[in-house]
Amino acid sequence: MSQDISRRALLSGAAVTVSAVAGAGILGAGRAGAAPRGGTVDAIVVGGGLSGLAAAKSLVASGASVLVLEARNRAGGRVHNIKSPKVGATLDAGAEFIGPTQDHIAALAREYGVSTIPTYNQGDSIFWNSGTATRMSAALPLPIIPAAPQALGGLTKAQVEALAGFPVGQPWKHPNARYLDSITWQRYIDTTVTDPTAKMLMTVAMSAALSVRADEVSALYFLNYIAAAGDEQNPGTLIRLLSTDGGAQERIFVGGAAQVPLRMARALGNRIVYNAPVRSIGWSGTRATVRSDAGTFTARKVIVAMSPAISDQIRYLPGLPAPRVGLTRGYQMGSISKFSALYKRPFWREKGLSGQVYGNGRPIDVTFESYTEGQHILMGFISADAMRRLDHAPESQLVRECIENFVEYFGPEARDYIDYANFKWDLEPWSRGGPVAVSAPGTLTRFGPALRDPVGPIHWAGTETADFWTGYMDGAVRSGQRAAREVLGGLR
Structure with a gap:
């Protein structure tokens, strides 16, 4: 040849x-x-x-x-813009947000003349718990509910462990690595908190970032994910990982990432x-x-x-070599899609809402407001089991379920959308899911160095x-x- x-x-x-x-x-x-x-x-x-x-x-x-x-006919991988079918608006199908300490992507954006604007984060966000909506200030990390102190205690424990001797990027060297990599995040939750709502809050803290079930990922992996939410001068924190202002969702790229x-x-x-x-x-x-x-x-x-x-x-x-083979077998992609509905006006703002929701709603469990080319957007993540259920469902079913989910969160005005777009990463053959690959228990401590070893x-x-x-x-x-x-x- x-x-x-x-x-x-x-x-x-x-x-x-x-x-x-x-x-x-x-x-x-x-x-x-x-x-x-x-x-x-x-x-x-x-x-x-x-x-x-x-x-x-x-x-x-x-x-x-x-x-x-x-392999594709385009550059960008899991960073991908798509057009809505009716009005042709540019939407982020994949990675979208940028925040503090993410200086490497910020430097490239400046070099290539791509600007950013703040993610809307005013008014109240919604915590959704099995059909009950609790409004909370968008500035707060947790809702003011009876289970909040226990959930905060559990998440604080995770934060402490993420800072306690974590060699970022080498979690297999953590002092307690063998135990933490022997259990799932679900097991970590079950041994940390007892209240069902507190368990759900700790689950969403992980699933919002990884788009997998709590029983699908090693506890060590997620603790390293927290520790990685920073840089060489600023230790990673759960608040920075999950927050909008001051966090990883602080800004969006004008015209798409x-x-x-x-x-x-x-x-x-x-x-x-x-x-x-x-x-x-x-x-x-x-x-x-x-x-x-x-x-x-x-x-x-x-x-x-x-x-x-x-x-x-x-x-x-x-x-x-065997360690590299074992490593790849121990990783799986998250299951995820991003659904966006476009509106002539941000009607949720008129109700004092930020456009942000998190909780156990279905099929969308996390939402954000976005904006593009004069169009106001409600964007929601479909993940884990909800995504797998809808992977091969008719497009009309997915749209209907997502819009009705927005109606639950924001009111009947959500039905008056002018266009929508959706991208199923599970079915994209060169990604097979997203936003990131996660490791099952036992993978990092057995094969972790093979992640980067040439x-x-x-x-x-x-x-x-x-x-x-x-x-x-x-x-x-x-x-x-x-x-x-x-x-x-x-x-x-």
């Missing part, structure tokens, strides 16, 4: 130049450079999401020749090959051979910028491999930059 990096491949009926470009400073100029003729590039990046793009950007800036192979990776991809130019799912990676000596649907390419190094839950779709030759010429990226802000856009960027540093160290 040809190893000519500059050959033309026919992808989706259009001729696309497949090339890798060497030289530092090209990205800053925002233009493509000359492609080397034949031979081997310094690095192939598998995956054109934020992580892979950040890795490629760093490598090119250091003078390395790079080729990015992306996907503008950042799309502009990064434009700067990388013809270094990216789309419609190129990678089928196998083989290596021998100092060369790796990457076979994709767009052709076969060779490189000195490879970065696999994919979730560990789906990276095993690639065949590795020779095979991966295998031959292969290095691992993706938001799941980040230290701080794993699961978020900032974590994705951090992981790509870290993998690029590893590769550059091996190329010298």
